[in-house]
Amino acid sequence: MNAIISISRRSFIIGVASTAGGLSLGFNVPFIKPALAEGSETAPEINAWVVIRPDDTVVIRIARSEMGQGTLTGLAQLVAEELNCDWSKVTTEYPSPAQNLARDRVWGNFSTGGSRGIRESHEYVRIGGAVAREMLIAAAAAEWGVPASECTARMGMVTHAASDRATFYGQLAAAAARMTPPANVTLKDPKDWTIAGKPLPRLDTADKLNGSQVYGTDLKLPNMLNAAIRACPYFGGKVESFDAAAVAGMPGVRTVVQVDETAVAVVADTWWRAKTALDALPIVWDEGPNRQVTSASIAAMLEEGLGANDAFIGARQGDAGTALSAAGRTVTATYAYPYQNHATMEPMNATALYTPERCEVWVPTQNGEASLAAAAEAAGLPVQQCEVHKIHLGGGFGRRGNFQDYVRQAVSIAKQVPGTPVKLMWSREEDMLHGAYHPTTRCRLTGALDADGNLTALHMRISGQSILAAVRPEGMQNGMDPVVFQGLVLSGTEGTLGYTVDNLLVDHAMRNPPIPPGFWRGVNLNQNALYVECFMDELAHAAGVDPLAFRRKLMAKHPKHLAVLEAVAERIGWDNPPAAGVHRGLAQIMGFGSYVAAAAEVSVTDGQLRIHRIVAATDPGHVVNPAQVERQVEGSFVYGLSACIYGECTVNGGRMEQENFDSYEVLRMAEMPDVETIILPSGGFWGGVGEPTIAVAAPAVLNAIFAATGKRIRTLPLKNHDLA
Amino acid sequence: MARLIINGTPRDIEVDPDTPLLWVIREQIGLTGTKYGCGVAACGACTIHIDGVATRSCALPVSAVEPDQQITTIEGLSPDSSHPVQQAWLALDVPQCGYCQAGMIMAAAGLLMQNPNPADEDINAEITNICRCGTYNRVRAAIKLAAKAGEATQRG
Ligand code: FES
Ligand code: FES
Numbered sequence: 095m096n097a098i099i100s101i102s103r104r105s106f107i108i109g110v111a112s113t114a115g116g117l118s119l120g121f122n123v124p125f126i127k128p129a130l131a132e133g134s135e136t137a138p139e140i141n142a143w144v145v146i147r148p149d150d151t152v153v154i155r156i157a158r159s160e161m162g163q164g165t166l167t168g169l170a171q172l173v174a175e176e177l178n179c180d181w182s183k184v185t186t187e188y189p190s191p192a193q194n195l196a197r198d199r200v201w202g203n204f205s206t207g208g209s210r211g212i213r214e215s216h217e218y219v220r221i222g223g224a225v226a227r228e229m230l231i232a233a234a235a236a237e238w239g240v241p242a243s244e245c246t247a248r249m250g251m252v253t254h255a256a257s258d259r260a261t262f263y264g265q266l267a268a269a270a271a272r273m274t275p276p277a278n279v280t281l282k283d284p285k286d287w288t289i290a291g292k293p294l295p296r297l298d299t300a301d302k303l304n305g306s307q308v309y310g311t312d313l314k315l316p317n318m319l320n321a322a323i324r325a326c327p328y329f330g331g332k333v334e335s336f337d338a339a340a341v342a343g344m345p346g347v348r349t350v351v352q353v354d355e356t357a358v359a360v361v362a363d364t365w366w367r368a369k370t371a372l373d374a375l376p377i378v379w380d381e382g383p384n385r386q387v388t389s390a391s392i393a394a395m396l397e398e399g400l401g402a403n404d405a406f407i408g409a410r411q412g413d414a415g416t417a418l419s420a421a422g423r424t425v426t427a428t429y430a431y432p433y434q435n436h437a438t439m440e441p442m443n444a445t446a447l448y449t450p451e452r453c454e455v456w457v458p459t460q461n462g463e464a465s466l467a468a469a470a471e472a473a474g475l476p477v478q479q480c481e482v483h484k485i486h487l488g489g490g491f492g493r494r495g496n497f498q499d500y501v502r503q504a505v506s507i508a509k510q511v512p513g514t515p516v517k518l519m520w521s522r523e524e525d526m527l528h529g530a531y532h533p534t535t536r537c538r539l540t541g542a543l544d545a546d547g548n549l550t551a552l553h554m555r556i557s558g559q560s561i562l563a564a565v566r567p568e569g570m571q572n573g574m575d576p577v578v579f580q581g582l583v584l585s586g587t588e589g590t591l592g593y594t595v596d597n598l599l600v601d602h603a604m605r606n607p608p609i610p611p612g613f614w615r616g617v618n619l620n621q622n623a624l625y626v627e628c629f630m631d632e633l634a635h636a637a638g639v640d641p642l643a644f645r646r647k648l649m650a651k652h653p654k655h656l657a658v659l660e661a662v663a664e665r666i667g668w669d670n671p672p673a674a675g676v677h678r679g680l681a682q683i684m685g686f687g688s689y690v691a692a693a694a695e696v697s698v699t700d701g702q703l704r705i706h707r708i709v710a711a712t713d714p715g716h717v718v719n720p721a722q723v724e725r726q727v728e729g730s731f732v733y734g735l736s737a738c739i740y741g742e743c744t745v746n747g748g749r750m751e752q753e754n755f756d757s758y759e760v761l762r763m764a765e766m767p768d769v770e771t772i773i774l775p776s777g778g779f780w781g782g783v784g785e786p787t788i789a790v791a792a793p794a795v796l797n798a799i800f801a802a803t804g805k806r807i808r809t810l811p812l813k814n815h816d817l818a
Numbered sequence: 819m820a821r822l823i824i825n826g827t828p829r830d831i832e833v834d835p836d837t838p839l840l841w842v843i844r845e846q847i848g849l850t851g852t853k854y855g856c857g858v859a860a861c862g863a864c865t866i867h868i869d870g871v872a873t874r875s876c877a878l879p880v881s882a883v884e885p886d887q888q889i890t891t892i893e894g895l896s897p898d899s900s901h902p903v904q905q906a907w908l909a910l911d912v913p914q915c916g917y918c919q920a921g922m923i924m925a926a927a928g929l930l931m932q933n934p935n936p937a938d939e940d941i942n943a944e945i946t947n948i949c950r951c952g953t954y955n956r957v958r959a960a961i962k963l964a965a966k967a968g969e970a971t972q973r974g
Contacts, residue, residue, distance in 0.1 A: 163914070164915030297915055304893065304904065305891065364844060438950060439951075489951060721911065729952025732951070755858070763941065763958065773935075
């Protein structure tokens with residue numbers, strides 16, 4: 095099912111060229127504050143990124159989706175920095191995906207995932223701001239009849255010092271919009287930034303304090319109906335039959351519809367009534383081919399891969415096989431990482447209005463263009479007759495990007511009640527049973543130590559599931575999924591291994607159980623960091639060397655990896671003994687273009703784990719908003735420690751067993767450690783911050799648990815282990 | 819028919835008595851600041867006040883509410899986001915995605931009404947709401963800031 099999206103997405107982008115410029119699209123977005131929609135219609139657009147109203151309000155267009163990570167504020171800071179506007183007058187709006195198509199994708203990629211929001215678009219959004227600034231200056235210069243080179247722009251005002259004239263952007267906007275954009279602009283050196291790089295408060299906080307922020311689940315449209323849905327809980331199964339008549343007379347019920355082959359929905363006046371009727375609806379499932387699949391059968395499948403002969407090679411140096419068989423001393427360990435659910439607090443939802451001529455969708459999405467493609471495909475309408483209105487997300491974490499299942503379902507339901515908007519919302523149970531799960535993998539690591547305790551060879555055999563094979567097969571390279579090796583490769587800018595090992599082999603035996611995998615915040619870096627960083631600790635222990643000293647010897651050629659590791663070690667006081675009963679662990683990794691490390695202090699008393707303190711360091715190259723980076727780093731420990739301690743979706747009878755937060759526990763306030771964040775931007779590159787730190791949470795804590803108890807935990811989650 | 823007093827205003831509503839209060843508030847009264855996260859009283863997204871006591875509304879049938887009980891939702895916590903908890907949240911820029919935050923704020927306001935100066939253990943015991951974005955440490959700091967502002971008991 096997921097593959098269909100990618101295919102339609104491809105043809106969709108190819109279709110763009112032929113439709114470019116040919117569309118006229120309105121800003122019919124009832125839920126956005128009138129002021130914003132109005133601004134778009136009446137105030138002059140200087141360029142695609144900047145609209146300036148007569149009252150000097152600057153509307154900055156943001157293509158990426160805000161899901162809590164602060165990208166809205168960060169991207170606006172970058173544009174505003176170059177625009178030289180007054181930050182207190184800045185507001186933001188989303189351009190629509192259909193508009194992006196109609197305007198030749200002027201806003202670039204809408205996809206918001208892989209911690210790419212800022213690192214991939216910083217340059218063109220800054221150029222957008224700089225170009226608009228130059229056009230404002232040109233407009234003022236033309237009006238005054240002076241050379242543009244004599245004018246300066248600052249704080250939303252253009253000044254000509256020689257003639258002592260100045261005017262606000264709001265006055266210039268209409269004329270500026272008619273100016274020819276300059277062909278070249280010079281971007282500021284980040285060291286001269288005054289808006290970007292500063293810990294400014296978020297632009298989107300106020301509405302989140304009083305209930306006025308509208309999420310997808312809150313959307314209200316005239317005459318709207320509500321739908322509750324149940325898809326076949328067995329992976330690969332479908333609907334055999336259902337008895338609509340049994341619930342037709344229940345209060346509020348309008349209709350019961352089948353949704354594709356796999357699901358049934360009840361449409362009612364309220365969601366609660368729809369859900370109540372759905373619970374009473376007799377449904378017979380065709381349980382499909384996977385009824386025998388269990389967590390144990392999946393584990394066996396992966397276990398076989400650990401010893402298989404064939405594997406895709408992700409990193410190779412020297413000859414690990416020969417070195418290991420010749421080695422005097424080897425250490426071997428096998429680790430495992432379970433399925434996880436994204437469990438965004440806002441369940442999946444989408445609202446659709448279908449007529450035979452047009453389909454509109456309102457949806458919290460990490461990728462508006464993928465939503466548009468899914469809507470067009472489900473509606474069976476040309477993409478030009480479809481529109482997607484993006485709404486702030488109540489959490490994304492990768493669930494709302496590639497996967498547009500809820501959009502397809504909403505459109506499929508709306509098609510069966512044409513002319514009436516229908517809001518589809520999943521129950522938490524539906525959300526837990528139909529995830530795009532963090533894939534499961536296992537890893538066997540074998541390392542060779544020489545007589546001096548140096549690591550001379552390392553083989554990491556990963557066995558398990560490929561995300562790309564299921565959801566983005568066009569990203570595969572001759573059958574290999576390169577993303578499996580996140581953080582473990584020897585070259586590139588995304589995430590290299592921070593250790594030099596003379597004889598190294600990292601390979602992957604692909605084993606794909608019939609469970610849909612997805613990009614889950616941190617993706618494959620999560621388990622890769624666990625494997626390599628816990629095993630480094632095992633090797634250090636076997637060599638009788640301090641874990642920091644052991645790593646340091648292997649990191650001489652990786653100064654940026656080492657710098658963040660040294661930073662956390664120093665701050666936590668690695669060289670001094672911790673308080674009585676407290677023990678420490680370390681981890682580092684590179685991912686999403688950034689270098690990250692963590693040090694943890696824990697105690698284990700009568701088997702009870704307490705995480706006292708975390709120190710985290712991150713080097714993302716450049717920092718656009720340090721306050722937001724801190725929040726992302728802190729939040730990463732909630733996500734990463736939830737996975738470490740509780741996170742596990744188990745399969746039984748071909749379906750997931752966990753259905754709600756009572757069986758899928760997550761970290762809560764009482765367990766949350768103090769987190770100190772060190773931001774070390776070394777410049778020269780742009781890395782992401784939303785994801786990489788998650789990966790060091792578990793290994794830092796597990797290494798500390800080993801220090802505390804002598805127990806080496808090699809399978810997550812911790813709740814399955816007795817630490818006493 | 820049920821009579822509810824929501825944010826100070828009496829409302830008469832036609833409703834099946836089994837309907838959880840959450841859905842009456844969201845779908846019949848139309849106040850959508852109170853969120854659905856689990857429906858089984860496990861996450862706290864639906865937290866409101868009933869006579870000043872923080873309560874999860876998703877598993878509470880509307881018939882369990884007495885006609886004279888005062889129901890307060892996030893929209894009614896203050897007319898202008900001036901409640902000390904909202905002010906502390908603003909000062910520390912607490913929300914990320916924000917979806918859990920109405921429940922967090924209502925839980926925090928409820929806690930401060932019972933205990934104007936909560937210790938860490940009190941916060942741990944009372945604030946069991948789930949936040950997947952990971953705002954816990956800032957929530958804790960904001961509760962302490964609001965407690966320091968010291969007005970919670972009078973304003974609550
Ligand atoms: S929705 Fe009520 S506790 Fe989760
Ligand atoms: S702020 Fe997103 S779930 Fe709490």
